[in-house]
Amino acid sequence: MNSYIFPIKVAVLTFPILAMVITAPILIYYYRKYGELGKLRSIILYSFVFYLLSAYYLVILPLPSISSVAQMTGPHYELHLFQSWQNFVNQTVLQLSNPSTYLPAMKQSVFLEPVFNIFLLFPFGIYCRYYFKFSFWKTILVSFCLSLFFELTQLSGLYFIYPRPYRLFDVNDLLHNTLGGTFGFICAPLFTFFLPTRNELDSESLMKGQKVSLLRRLMAMMIDWIVIGFFSSVLSLFASIVPIELRTLLNYPIASFTLEVIIYFMLMMYLWNGQTVGKKIVRIKVVEKGQEHIRFWSLVKRYSAFYLLLNGLMQIFIFTMTNLPENNHSIFIAYITFGFMSLGILLLFLFNLLYALIRRKTRLFHDKASHTFTISTLKKEV
DSSP states (O other), X not given: XXXXXXXXXXXXXXXXXXXXXXXXXXXXXXXXXXXXXXXXXXXXXXXXXXXXXXHHHHHHOSOOOHHHHHTOOSOSEEOOTTHHHHHHXXXXXXXXXXXXXXXXXXXXXXXXHHHXXXXXXXXXXXXXXXXXXXXXXXXXXXXXXXXXXXXXXXXXXXXXXXXXXXXXXXXXXXXXXXXXXXXXXXXXXXXXXXXXXXXXXXXXXXXXTTSOOHHHHHHHHHHHHHHHHHHHHHHHTTGGGSOHHHXXXXXSHHHHHHHHIIIIIIIXXXXXXXXXXXXXXXXXXXXXXXXXXOOHHHHHHHHIIIIIHHHHHHHHHHHHHHSOOSSOHHHHHHHHHHHHHHHHHHHHHHHHHXXXXXXXXXXXXXXXXXXXXXXXXXXXXX
């Protein structure tokens, strides 16, 4: 039993890392398609990922040492179909006329191994029918393909990390896994009757996606700064052709940051009428009330209040707290005053952000200061 529990424990420990890696792609996909991910859909998707991770670990763990595998002399594969059934018939203690043999027979490996392989892909069949809306035959095909992936992983010695397979490639496992996925498809309504249908999940996400969440805006902002970082790195390769005066100025972080904000979030957004690369990807747009095309001055106010003001206040706080004079009492008081004033304004922004999250408001202080709004560009039709 420990051979089954140990892989699941490892899956529990490694799943948070995998979840962090896949969260951004998942959010981007569903923001583009529906405008919202949704809590229930999140639970379904992440439970599916956790299930696949657990199934994979059950196939490969525990890992033996390479030296011990090199000394193995057993067969690499079993190609005799229904060999598991013959093993059960020949080795089981089961006697149909004797009920006392039923439980001991169920504890034998010749019974547990094929049953385990059937149950391994049973949840997969449920997910295929309920969430992915696969047909019966498509579920059989993808169940077979997933099982084949597991068996080839074993046959290759974990992708040739080991000198030979440390687990047997068994054609009977392909049969049992595929049967498990098929049974899962058939039994899916018994497990999902209390859940909303996939179409209902899609409609709900599309409806909620018309209101732009702060998380959606955060995802767009992260993409934008990745884009800015990429182009900044590319342009740095041509630094030698830049006038030395400008190069010296851009060596100051606050100067380069300000230039990036002006070019990307003001000029480019004005030319793209309120959109950036990140906003286009998650399908949102900044608009100004009463204006068909957002005005440049409104973008200046918006991003000066958000990026330039907040960054300037942060720089003031860091500078004053790290360069406090020890000999001049008056300047010391001035530094402390400016430092805490900047910190106070930063905390007000943080309070505004927390208030918006708690009350589920979508407008922050820089939206109100510039009289701009963030809207979804996604159409309402599914």
